[in-house]
Amino acid sequence: MFWQSLDAFLTRIRPRREALSLGLDGLMIFLAWQATYLFRLGFERWISARPSYDGWVIAGLVALYLLSLWLFKVPKGMWRFSGFGEVQRVTLACAAAGIVGAVIILMAQLQAVPRAVLALHPVFSIIGLAMMRLAYRMLYEHLRARINGRATETHRALILGAGQAGRLLVAGIQHQGWTVVGWLDDDQAKQDSRVAGIPVLGSLSEVERFAELHGITHIIVAMPSADVSKRRQVLDLAGKTGLPVLTVPSSAELMAGSKVDQLRDIQPEDLLGREPVQLDEAGISECLNDKVVLITGAGGSIGSELCRQVARYGPSRIVLYEMSEFALYTIEQELSEKFPRIPLVRLVGDVKDLEHLRYTFSKYKPQIVFHAAAYKHVPLMEVDNAWACLRNNTLGTLHACTAAAEHGVERFVLISTDKAVNPTNVMGATKRAAELVISHMASQGHSTKFMAVRFGNVLGSSGSVIPKFKEQIAKGGPVTVTHPDITRYFMTIPEAARLVVQAAVIGESGQVLILDMGEPVKILDLARDMIRLAGRDSANIRIEFSGLRPGEKLFEELLADSDSTVPTGIARLRIACLAQQSDEVERLLGLLELAKSSLASQNKLVHEELARVGLGYLWAKGAA
Structure with a gap:
């Protein structure tokens, strides 16, 4: 005592x-x-x-x-x-x-x-x-x-938020080498008091002063139930100290099984996340419960999260269709552990193989299909892999739609991208062409409802800027940004997947549903925030501008100038009213007939034909 x-x-x-x-x-x-x-x-x-x-x-x-x-x-x-x-x-x-x-x-x-x-x-x-x-x-x-029980202090922490989560956190970390110096909280009733035997030193805005005064080594944000704007404000205050900032799991992570004392680094989604989407849970459950769901690209960033979200609603079976053996193994192992009662069909398959798709649809009879298989890395697809990108992204979509229509699938949902709007690169043009395939199939009188869902960058997805920044910061820099003014729309993988599932419920055939991405984020600001919240100094980790890559835009768009949207019953989902392109589909189908050839030497032809199809492609103006 x-x-x-x-x-x-x-x-x-x-x-x-x-x-x-x-x-x-x-x-x-x-x-x-x-x-x-x-x-x-x-x-x-x-x-x-x-x-x-x-x-x-x-x-x-x-x-x-x-x-x-x-x-x-x-x-x-x-x-x-x-x-x-x-x-x-x-x-x-x-x-x-x-x-x-x-x-x-x-x-x-x-x-x-x-x-x-x-x-x-x-x-x-x-x-x-x-x-x-x-x-x-x-x-x-x-x-x-x-x-x-030890003489040295490896971690001296200030905890922001003296609530229940903070008290549980202290109970879990005080015997793990942490010394909790004090709390900061804006609740006036807690000022000059002690919580769990630790003094409440002041308000959240005083974090810089108390961090310097007490020789703090880490700032911990323990406010999982705070709304997103408050959480961002607190993270900004913590970041100004120049110290490493940690946080407890968010309320969504706690609901998913994380423990409150499992401290983690600040993730970009903590800075860019938005209020949770209110979904039509009953409608989703009715759509997916006891149904056979097939997901192409099941091992990818979006595909794997779709698997997790779909599994929550109790489908009778999930057919995992994936070209990468390792990615298929990884998601299969995870689903088997978390949802052991849901039967899984694990298929190594390629959406370019129409006969295998037909066999798969005939044998397992899926009722709902999420088509997430795609090549998405813009610079990689731009020149030498243009033909492969067309075959996988557009021809693969046509094959999957064809098999779905032939076997009476109820709903077919294509995962599209904001790069399909006024495309300036092969990847975007092939995804816009895939949307045209959906439009074409919807007009053919099939019982299947064909629809597409369009959204922007997904935080943490493979090949995205976030993992790259993390790796560069861990190495001590430099952090490379293509252009000081470049902006992108961002959303988290779980949010994107939940809204895709919701779109499958409310979408009608031929529609392109747009996910509300909020405000675009300046990539330079994102890089600075990630450096600061890692406890590093921008003076030591420099930011270099590497220049725009082939086919890359400064600003992405979710709608073309001639398009408009109408609201749905879900706040973050809107239906795009697209301008009609009557001649494009016929020319596109002719191009896809040519694409059934696997000749890699056709890369230049892809540029020319996509321009001729009239997808707003830069090469139409002779840029190639």
């Missing part, structure tokens, strides 16, 4: 650290003057031999020494971390003050002050000040050892 009380007392007085340091240093300098006289004159004469003006001399010396200590920033040092650097500053300050003091006394012809005392006083002062600091450090480390 004594050690906890002492720790609480030291925490309370820490805001007055600099004033207390100067006061104790002044006392030690005074005592060093007395010890110097005692050492020089002995017990018999150390009082009687002093001149009458000795009091004024010591007062002046104390003031001079304190001024020197302040100029050398000694009071800003933290005694519990005292070491060679601190002793070095004390030595320099005392030596400077001793020399200046001796010169002043000699010039004032104060002959009664012994010269040996003037020479020895700085030495005694250095010894006294250094011993005082080292003694405090020994006491503090002993205190920590009695409380935590």
Whole structure:
């Protein structure tokens, strides 16, 4: 109990650290003057031999020494971390003050002050000040050892948010090498109180001051139930400290099974996320429950999350259709562990193989199909892989639609992209062509409802900018941004997948549903935020501009100029009313007949034909 009380007392007085340091240093300098006289004159004469003006001399010396200590920033040092650097500053300050003091006394012809005392006083002062600091450090480390079982503090944390999540967090981490110094919270009722035995130091806006004052090494944000705007505001305040910022899982992560004491780094979705989407859970359940669902590209970033979301609604079977053996194995293992009662069909398959698709649809009879298989890396697809991109993204969509129509699938949902709007690259043009395939199939009178869902960049998806930035920051930079003005729309993978599932329920044949992406995000600002919240300094990790890559736009769009949208019953979903392109479909189908050839030498032809089809492609203007 004594050690906890002492720790609480030291925490309370820490805001007055600099004033207390100067006061104790002044006392030690005074005592060093007395010890110097005692050492020089002995017990018999150390009082009687002093001149009458000795009091004024010591007062002046104390003031001079304190001024020197302040100029050398000694009071800003933290005694519990005292070491060679601190002793070095004390030595320099005392030596400077001793020399200046001796010169002043000699010039004032104060002959009664012994010269040996003037020479020895700085030495005694250095010894006294250094011993005082080292003694405090020994006491503090002993205190920590009695409380935590270890003398050193690897992590000193401020926790933002003194609520229930914070209390559970403290209970879980205090015996894992963490020292929680205090709370910051805006609740006035909690100010100047103690929560779980730890003081509430002040409000959230004071995080920079308290971080510097208490030698904090980490900031922890423990506000999982706060709304997104409040959470972003708090993260911004924490990031200004320049320290590593950690957080507890969000409310959605806690609902998914994460524990509150599982600290994690700040993710970009914490900065860019939005309020949770309110879905028509009953409608989704009715659409998916006890149905056979087939997902192409099931091992990809979007496809795998679609698998997780679909599994929540109890389908009778999920058919995982994936070209990559490893990606298929990974998602199959995860689903088997999390949803052991849902039968899985694991197929290594290629959407370019129409006969295998027909066999798959005939054997497993899927009722709902999510078509997520696609090549999506813009620069990689631009030149040498254009033919492969057309075959996979557009011909593959035609094949999947054909098999779905032939076998009476209820709903077919294509995952499209904002790059399909006024496309300036092969990837975007092939996805726009895939939307035209959906439009064509919807007009053929099939019982299947064909629809597409269009959205922008997905945070953390394979090949996206976020993992690249993380890797570059971990290596110490530089962080590469293509252009200072480039912007992108972003949403999280789970949000995108949930809205795709919702679109499957409410969409009608031939529709392209647009996911509300919010405001576009400047990539340069995103890079700076990620550097700052990693506890790194932008002065040490530089940002380099590499220039726009082939086919890359500065600004992405979700709608063409001639298109418009109408709302749906779901706030983040709108239906695009697309301008009709009557001749494009026929020319596209002719191109796809040609695409059934696997000749890789046709890359240049892809550019020419996509332009001729009239997809708003740059090559139509001779840019190729």
